[in-house]
Amino acid sequence: MTHTTTDQPARGASGAVVPVLAFAGIVVAVMQTLLVPVIKDLPQLLGTEPSNATWVLTSTLLSGAVATPIMGRLGDLYGKRRMLILSLAVMVVGALVSALTSDLLTMIVGRTLQGFAMGAIPLGIGLMRDMLPREKLGSAMALMSSSIGVGGGLALPAAALVAQHTDWHALFYGAAGLGVVSIALTLLVVPESPMRAKGSFDVVGALGLSTGLVLLLLPITKGSDWGWSSGTTLGLFAASVSVLLLWGLFELRHSAPLVDLRTTARREVLLTNLASIMVGVSFYVVSLVLPQLLQLPKATGYGLGQSMVSAGLLVAPLGLTMMFTAPVYARLSAKYGPKTTLILGMLIIAIGYGSGLGLMSAAWQSLVIAVVLGAGIGLAYSSLPALIVGAVPASETGAANGLNTLMRSIGTSVSSAVIGMVLANTANHVGGVAVPTMHGFRVSFLIATAAVAVGVLLAVFLPKRSLPVQHTRLRASSEEEAAPDHAGEALRGFHGRVLDAQGVPVARAKVTLIDRRGRQAGATLSAQDGTYALAVPAEGVYVLAAKAAGHGPLASSATHAGDDLAIALDLALPAETVSA
Numbered sequence: 001m002t003h004t005t006t007d008q009p010a011r012g013a014s015g016a017v018v019p020v021l022a023f024a025g026i027v028v029a030v031m032q033t034l035l036v037p038v039i040k041d042l043p044q045l046l047g048t049e050p051s052n053a054t055w056v057l058t059s060t061l062l063s064g065a066v067a068t069p070i071m072g073r074l075g076d077l078y079g080k081r082r083m084l085i086l087s088l089a090v091m092v093v094g095a096l097v098s099a100l101t102s103d104l105l106t107m108i109v110g111r112t113l114q115g116f117a118m119g120a121i122p123l124g125i126g127l128m129r130d131m132l133p134r135e136k137l138g139s140a141m142a143l144m145s146s147s148i149g150v151g152g153g154l155a156l157p158a159a160a161l162v163a164q165h166t167d168w169h170a171l172f173y174g175a176a177g178l179g180v181v182s183i184a185l186t187l188l189v190v191p192e193s194p195m196r197a198k199g200s201f202d203v204v205g206a207l208g209l210s211t212g213l214v215l216l217l218l219p220i221t222k223g224s225d226w227g228w229s230s231g232t233t234l235g236l237f238a239a240s241v242s243v244l245l246l247w248g249l250f251e252l253r254h255s256a257p258l259v260d261l262r263t264t265a266r267r268e269v270l271l272t273n274l275a276s277i278m279v280g281v282s283f284y285v286v287s288l289v290l291p292q293l294l295q296l297p298k299a300t301g302y303g304l305g306q307s308m309v310s311a312g313l314l315v316a317p318l319g320l321t322m323m324f325t326a327p328v329y330a331r332l333s334a335k336y337g338p339k340t341t342l343i344l345g346m347l348i349i350a351i352g353y354g355s356g357l358g359l360m361s362a363a364w365q366s367l368v369i370a371v372v373l374g375a376g377i378g379l380a381y382s383s384l385p386a387l388i389v390g391a392v393p394a395s396e397t398g399a400a401n402g403l404n405t406l407m408r409s410i411g412t413s414v415s416s417a418v419i420g421m422v423l424a425n426t427a428n429h430v431g432g433v434a435v436p437t438m439h440g441f442r443v444s445f446l447i448a449t450a451a452v453a454v455g456v457l458l459a460v461f462l463p464k465r466s467l468p469v470q471h472t473r474l475r476a477s478s479e480e481e482a483a484p485d486h487a488g489e490a491l492r493g494f495h496g497r498v499l500d501a502q503g504v505p506v507a508r509a510k511v512t513l514i515d516r517r518g519r520q521a522g523a524t525l526s527a528q529d530g531t532y533a534l535a536v537p538a539e540g541v542y543v544l545a546a547k548a549a550g551h552g553p554l555a556s557s558a559t560h561a562g563d564d565l566a567i568a569l570d571l572a573l574p575a576e577t578v579s580a
Contacts, residue, residue, distance in 0.1 A: 017131065018140045020185045021124040022147050024088060027178045028117040029151025031060060031091065034175060036291070037160040037308050038168050045168060046104045053104070058221045060111045064118030065217055065409045066210045071119025072402025073206075073258050075126055076197040081190055084123040085183055091117035092179035099172035114175070118409070121148060122401035125385045129518045130193035137518050139330030141389065142382030146326055148408070150319040156291070157312030164308055194553045199256030206258050208247035213406075215240035220413050224421045259403055260392075268391040269400070271458050272384060273407045275342065278455030279380045280411020281418075282349050285448035286373050288419050289441050290315050290366050302438045304363050314366050321374025322381065329382035338386035339462045345379030346452040346459065352376055353449045357442055380455075384408075387462065390517035415451075419444045493535040494558065496570040498526040498546055505530025506573060509548035516541045532571075536560045546571045 035057065038045065042053040067087070075083040094113025101107055121144065128140045162170050219226070219236040226233050251257040263269060294311035296303025306314065332341045352372035359365035385401055392400040426440035498509040506526060513522035513534045521542065526532045536542060539560055547553045551573035558569055 016185075016189045017191075018128065018136070018143065020182075020189045021084075021127060021140075022143045024084065024120050024182045024186060025124055025144050025147030026151035026154070027088070027175075027182045028091065028120045029148045030155040030175060030178065031095075031114045031117060032064070032148075032151075033155045033287070034159055034171055036156060036287075037163045037312065038171075041168075046102060046107060048104045054222070054225070055104075055108050056111050058218075059108045060115035061221060061409065061413060062214055062217055063112045063115035065213050065406055065413075067116045067119040068122060068405045068409065069209060069259060069402040070206050071116075072122040072126070072400070072405075073197075074201060075119075075123045076195075077199065077201055079192050079196075080123045080126045080130070081186065081192040084120050084127070084190075085186055087117045087120045087123065088179050088183045088186070092176045092183070095172045095176035095179060099169050099176065102169075110172070117179075118405065119402060121145070121405050125389070125401045126195075127190065127193055129389055130195045131191065133520070138333050138386060139327050141385040142326040142329040142333075142378075143323070145381045145385045146322040146378050148381065148405075150323045154316060154319045156287075157309060157316045160308040160312040195555055202251075202254055202256060202258040205247065205251055205254060208243065208250060209258060212240050212244035212247055215243055217410070217413050220410075220417045223417055224424060228421075263392055263400065264403065266391055267461070268387060268463050271462050272387040272391070273404055275346075275455045275458045276384055276404055276407040277411040277414070278451045278458070279346065279349075279377065279384070280408035281415040281451040282346075282353070282411075282448040282455075283377050283381075283408075284412040284415035285353070285419055285444050286318060286370065287315070288416065288423075289444050290370065292423075292436055293360060293441055294363065294366055296436070300435060302360070304366070306363060310363075314363055315370055317367060318370040318374040318377075321371050322378035325375055325378030326382055329379055332379075333383065333386060338383040338390070339459060341379050342383035342387065342462075343456055343459045345376045345381075345383060346455045348376030348379065349373060349452045350376075350449050350456075353445045353452070356445050360438065360441065381408075386517070392516070411451075415448075418447060422447070493522075493533065493560065494542075494544060494567050494569050495531070495533040496568050497530040498532060498548070498571045498573065499530060500551060500573055501575045503572075506548050506551065509546055509551075509571075509573065511571065512545045514543040514545060544569065544571060546573060548573060551575070 035042065039057070042056060043050045046053055046056070071083050071087055091114050094110045094116070096110075097113065098107055098110030101110065124144045124147075125141050128137060128144060132140055159171055162168075162174065215236050219233040219240075223233045248261060251259060251261050264273070291311050293302075294304045294306040294314055295308065296305070298305040329341055332344070352369055355372070356369045359369055384404055388400050388404050422443050423436045423440045424434065426437050426443065427434040428437055429435070494513070498506045498511065500506050505528075507528045507530060509526040509530075509532075511524055511526060511532045511534065512520060513536070515521040515537075521537055522534045524532050524534055526548075534544070541557060541559050543555055543557050545553065545555045552575060554571055554573050556569065556571060558567065560567060
């Protein structure tokens with residue numbers, strides 16, 4: 001059982017929390033595509049070889065992959081809002097470092113710091129779970145999850161416009177400004193979550209996972225430059241397998257692991273993470289193919305001859321459609337469940353790529369492809385956090401969503417490497433310049449289609465929702481329905497007393513039962529003698545949240561085995577913290 005408290009007075013979450021957290025996610029995602037418009041010019045801008053210039057992109061990817069599970073766990077332990085602000089602050093520092101230099105090594109340092117902010121995505125999802133009522137949680141998490149694609153899609157035309165009309169360093173000044181605005185809004189609007197995991201930070205586990213991920217992602221991202229059969233590439237792959245295996249053994253034996261591998265091995269978590277890799281692969285393909293197709297000269301016979309800015313604007317609907325998909329997802333998921341919406345999203349992605357094989361001859365066709373793929377990716381991305389949140393205890397939300405975000409990053413890394421290799425091997429060489437071919441573009445679309453087909457197959461085996469929300473039998477669903485008179489009637493569930501810090505019973509304290517999907521499964525008020533009772537609709541892990549005037553809030557997790565016994569659980573409210 002894990003008792004959790006807050007280190008400051010609880011504040012009610014305002015209606016601005018969701019857009020502020022989503023804005024933070026969009027700002028973080030901008031870092032991933034910020035330099036796409038100037039990729040081909042980076043060697044000249046930094047005075048280095050093309051193979052060295054790619055480290056400017058690779059460093060951000062690697063640091064983002066390492067940061068997501070680590071920051072998620074730190075958020076669970078020490079406060080998600082606190083770690084969110086830290087992530088954004090590191091990103092701002094990195095953007096300013098990059099803005100002030102044209103030196104390759106210094107630029108790589110700045111870009112590494114910018115990638116650190118990727119941990120903001122799982123932290124935002126965790127904050128939403130801890131603060132929002134169940135009726136708002138679905139669409140809020142959908143928007144936060146989709147912010148990765150939204151930010152990436154919107155950044156392309158904006159970055160292209162800036163790069164085309166001013167010094168490219170202005171991109172980093174703009175990114176730093178967005179980060180400062182996001183930090184200010186978070187400080188003003190977002191309260192700290194009272195939910196805390198018990199234990200300490202697993203330093204050895206963090207170092208082991210970081211080392212294993214770097215050893216894995218380096219050959220994936222640089223394999224085409226080094227050669228896939230080279231000793232360096234194969235050696236790094238072998239080293240990553242060895243390190244990750246040793247890390248896994250250590251985590252299984254650790255009392256407070258960075259990643260709970262037993263939870264991760266559950267069918268719903270494992271299959272969701274594997275499907276996330278496939279969605280990540282499919283998402284990045286369109287970002288690599290469409291901008292190149294649009295900007296190739298018409299003289300090639302298939303290029304669409306668009307400017308950098310026009311190409312960005314034609315791809316931007318990918319992100320916009322993902323943003324507007326969030327409320328649609330909420331309705332579909334409420335009725336059919338996140339498993340169904342995940343499958344539906346991936347089927348739409350497959351339709352988008354399949355139809356795209358014959359829709360590459362005009363700019364407006366690229367716009368259609370972007371809209372269809374945006375809808376599919378939006379539904380798929382929106383479903384992933386709901387599936388994860390529904391399968392892990394509340395105290396592990398940050399770490400679990402961090403791992404899921406990492407899986408998506410691995411998918412985009414694999415996509416970048418594979419599609420880059422395909423386009424390079426199918427290119428025509430004209431005057432020493434490699435020109436991508438239509439054949440390469442179509443093979444890339446087929447790879448994306450195959451990836452989502454595998455994702456659909458994985459999602460089919462996800463467990464069904466055990467009990468529809470509207471059929472859940474509750475002891476009480478609101479404070480008005482709750483009555484202290486029922487305090488001793490729990491037949492199957494939890495009962496006990498609500499006490500203050502000195503052990504004195506607290507009357508009329510509100511006790512809320514939250515299931516593992518983050519939904520309210522019951523609520524009641526404690527009686528005059530402090531007693532309460534709540535029935536559970538099914539076996540599983542639950543969180544009992546208690547609050548009363550003049551006392552600090554408390555959240556306690558407990559597992560009910562599903563038999564007809566009532567489990568005794570007293571809830572001790574901490575003393576109210578008063579700000580100086």
